[in-house]
Amino acid sequence: MQRLPTIVDVASTAGVSRQTVSNVLNSPDIVKPETRIRVEAAIASLGYHPHESARRLRMRKSSTIGIRLDPQTDGISGSVLDRFLHALTEQAAEQGLRILLFTARDHHDEVTQIERLRDTGDVDAFVLTSTTLGDPRTTRLAELGVSFVTFGRPWGVDDMDDPAHLWVDVDGRSGLHEATSAYLSTGLRRVGYIGWPAGSGSGDDRMRGWRDAMLEAAQSPASGEVELEALCVAVEDGVSQGAEAYRRLRAAGEVDAVVCASDSLALGALLASGGAIPVTGYDDTPVAAAVGLSSVRQPLDEVAAGVLELLTGAHAGRSTGGPANDPRHRLVRPRLVTRSPAPLPPR
Amino acid sequence: MQRLPTIVDVASTAGVSRQTVSNVLNSPDIVKPETRIRVEAAIASLGYHPHESARRLRMRKSSTIGIRLDPQTDGISGSVLDRFLHALTEQAAEQGLRILLFTARDHHDEVTQIERLRDTGDVDAFVLTSTTLGDPRTTRLAELGVSFVTFGRPWGVDDMDDPAHLWVDVDGRSGLHEATSAYLSTGLRRVGYIGWPAGSGSGDDRMRGWRDAMLEAAQSPASGEVELEALCVAVEDGVSQGAEAYRRLRAAGEVDAVVCASDSLALGALLASGGAIPVTGYDDTPVAAAVGLSSVRQPLDEVAAGVLELLTGAHAGRSTGGPANDPRHRLVRPRLVTRSPAPLPPR
Numbered sequence: 053m054q055r056l057p058t059i060v061d062v063a064s065t066a067g068v069s070r071q072t073v074s075n076v077l078n079s080p081d082i083v084k085p086e087t088r089i090r091v092e093a094a095i096a097s098l099g100y101h102p103h104e105s106a107r108r109l110r111m112r113k114s115s116t117i118g119i120r121l122d123p124q125t126d127g128i129s130g131s132v133l134d135r136f137l138h139a140l141t142e143q144a145a146e147q148g149l150r151i152l153l154f155t156a157r158d159h160h161d162e163v164t165q166i167e168r169l170r171d172t173g174d175v176d177a178f179v180l181t182s183t184t185l186g187d188p189r190t191t192r193l194a195e196l197g198v199s200f201v202t203f204g205r206p207w208g209v210d211d212m213d214d215p216a217h218l219w220v221d222v223d224g225r226s227g228l229h230e231a232t233s234a235y236l237s238t239g240l241r242r243v244g245y246i247g248w249p250a251g252s253g254s255g256d257d258r259m260r261g262w263r264d265a266m267l268e269a270a271q272s273p274a275s276g277e278v279e280l281e282a283l284c285v286a287v288e289d290g291v292s293q294g295a296e297a298y299r300r301l302r303a304a305g306e307v308d309a310v311v312c313a314s315d316s317l318a319l320g321a322l323l324a325s326g327g328a329i330p331v332t333g334y335d336d337t338p339v340a341a342a343v344g345l346s347s348v349r350q351p352l353d354e355v356a357a358g359v360l361e362l363l364t365g366a367h368a369g370r371s372t373g374g375p376a377n378d379p380r381h382r383l384v385r386p387r388l389v390t391r392s393p394a395p396l397p398p399r
Numbered sequence: 400m401q402r403l404p405t406i407v408d409v410a411s412t413a414g415v416s417r418q419t420v421s422n423v424l425n426s427p428d429i430v431k432p433e434t435r436i437r438v439e440a441a442i443a444s445l446g447y448h449p450h451e452s453a454r455r456l457r458m459r460k461s462s463t464i465g466i467r468l469d470p471q472t473d474g475i476s477g478s479v480l481d482r483f484l485h486a487l488t489e490q491a492a493e494q495g496l497r498i499l500l501f502t503a504r505d506h507h508d509e510v511t512q513i514e515r516l517r518d519t520g521d522v523d524a525f526v527l528t529s530t531t532l533g534d535p536r537t538t539r540l541a542e543l544g545v546s547f548v549t550f551g552r553p554w555g556v557d558d559m560d561d562p563a564h565l566w567v568d569v570d571g572r573s574g575l576h577e578a579t580s581a582y583l584s585t586g587l588r589r590v591g592y593i594g595w596p597a598g599s600g601s602g603d604d605r606m607r608g609w610r611d612a613m614l615e616a617a618q619s620p621a622s623g624e625v626e627l628e629a630l631c632v633a634v635e636d637g638v639s640q641g642a643e644a645y646r647r648l649r650a651a652g653e654v655d656a657v658v659c660a661s662d663s664l665a666l667g668a669l670l671a672s673g674g675a676i677p678v679t680g681y682d683d684t685p686v687a688a689a690v691g692l693s694s695v696r697q698p699l700d701e702v703a704a705g706v707l708e709l710l711t712g713a714h715a716g717r718s719t720g721g722p723a724n725d726p727r728h729r730l731v732r733p734r735l736v737t738r739s740p741a742p743l744p745p746r
Binding site for chain 1: 461463468469470471473474475478481482484485486488489492497498499500501502521638666684685686689690
């Protein structure tokens with residue numbers, strides 16, 4: 053099996069950085085003409101095609117898409133990936149594509165498994181989930197010429213428009229911004245945030261949504277900054293962690309409402325508060341519906357549709373606008389689902 | 400691809416019923432000697448092997464196991480199959496096997512998809528879930544010589560020991576029996592049951608567990624029968640259906656506690672009761688844990704291990720005892736998880 057030329061091969065042949073090749077493909081105006089000509093010559097001589105991934109899948113050698121499935125954790129937050137898997141399997145089937153599951157110990161092992169499945173011809177293309185800051189998988193897979201789309205942005209990468217990395221993601225910032233603004237608009241002022249330690253791309257993104265909404269509502273930026281310190285707690289994901297974080301928030305001062313990075317955290321905050329204040333979670337899991345938690349719902353059917361469109365190259369005919377509506381990415385908006393706590397046992 | 404001889408071929412060649420062939424294989428003592436000799440001759444001449452399925456998978460042509468994945472419903476009861484999929488994928492990977500997902504509109508379509516995947520060599524063997532009374536899939540797949548194991552018993556089939564049908568199931572009757580007995584042992588007498596309409600194999604099995612425990616505790620069998628009529632309600636699965644069923648139970652008389660065929664039904668009963676009486680569900684979903692519902696937990700790791708053992712033929716070397724410990728089946732015991740309702744908002 054011949055290895056397909058990658059963006060790294062082009063950069064090496066042209067004697068430029070990978071970023072420069074990306075610029076030539078996406079924003080040729082900002083590249084010096086002589087450099088651009090050199091890169092274009094390398095692209096032509098190598099037969100590099102930024103959408104090679106998609107074209108290969110359209111040829112459908114195995115009609116199979118691979119995705120890693122991890123062991124289940126508490127079944128609350130993780131269930132969103134199960135919902136995504138159902139949506140992906142269903143929509144793939146409508147296009148005659150099937151889903152192959154595999155497991156991996158870590159990112160490195162995942163790349164090894166993917167390479168093997170690709171090389172044996174068992175799988176044409178892959179979907180990666182839960183992208184992390186500086187995710188080592190995507191760089192390596194692009195170098196290997198593997199066809200893939202991520203559910204999750206390339207966090208920490210300078211150029212999210214790199215054509216070697218097709219992605220779909222949900223705009224967590226806008227979801228938490230909406231949830232926070234909804235509380236602020238009803239007159240609640242001290243809206244707390246319970247999230248994950250800094251460094252997780254999606255967690256940082258959700259936190260920014262809360263933070264921006266709070267700063268917009270603050271009397272002055274300076275007073276806002278001070279207040280936010282005391283209203284933000286970072287813990288690992290989990291119900292008991294959410295309860296502990298709520299107690300820490302309360303110990304630091306008054307709290308009128310809480311928004312959280314996950315339903316697991318939100319359930320913990322709800323239990324610890326005894327329903328004294330309203331709480332909003334993230335992912336709109338069955339648990340949120342059962343206990344009457346408001347939650348930010350990811351439109352997973354839309355995510356699955358976007359992933360398949362990018363994988364099969366159905367997007368390739370569209371005209372390319374700026375990064376905002378670049379057809380090689382999809383940033384979809386979540387939806388706030390508002391509920392009141394269920395009238396559960398008074399004990 | 401040559402079709403493998405099946406139990407139906409043997410029956411046809413020997414001029415006997417399928418049941419008789421099964422008897423020759425499992426309980427030769429109850430078959431007339433001349434019939435037995437005729438069947439054994441047919442088995443030898445056709446080269447029929449009851450464990451052909453398992454032997455073929457051990458040859459591992461594609462190292463892939465296929466399983467149908469349906470669209471998600473309310474995410475509560477259905478999540479048990481997601482947990483099973485995680486366990487199956489993980490344990491299969493440890494044996495170098497992968498899982499291929501496909502979808503189907505109904506039982507008939509599922510058989511068609513399976514046949515296609517088998518014939519193209521993409522999948523060696525299949526796992527079927529949610530077996531129904533008189534399930535048309537298993538008979539047809541046995542005729543087609545497809546390798547499969549079901550998670551679920553062959554409900555309504557006279558001979559659950561038929562070697563053409565390998566199965567693993569959870570003993571729902573014992574789970575509901577334990578849950579009901581636990582309430583009875585604390586002095587509660589009128590334990591109600593909310594389940595599904597008669598005719599679903601697993602629902603009927605769970606109902607029998609409740610019923611048997613109640614009859615064992617009744618003063619006389621006759622008085623028990625009368626009382627049980629008023630304590631049993633059948634509805635479709637769902638939270639609102641569970642709430643409605645609870646109201647019907649209450650309208651019919653006093654109820655001290657309720658056991659249910661699913662956590663969806665149990666959540667509905669809990670919400671409708673306002674926590675006035677204890678409720679036990681089935682599947683021990685994250686929702687049960689979140690709201691503090693007792694629930695019967697299926698040991699899905701054990702189910703997945705049993706399915707793989709039967710599929711790969713790892714059981715074939717064991718000695719065959721009676722049907723109770725027949726190594727071609729596994730009936731595993733669930734576990735009752737006891738909880739008290741969570742101290743949730745007094746609204």
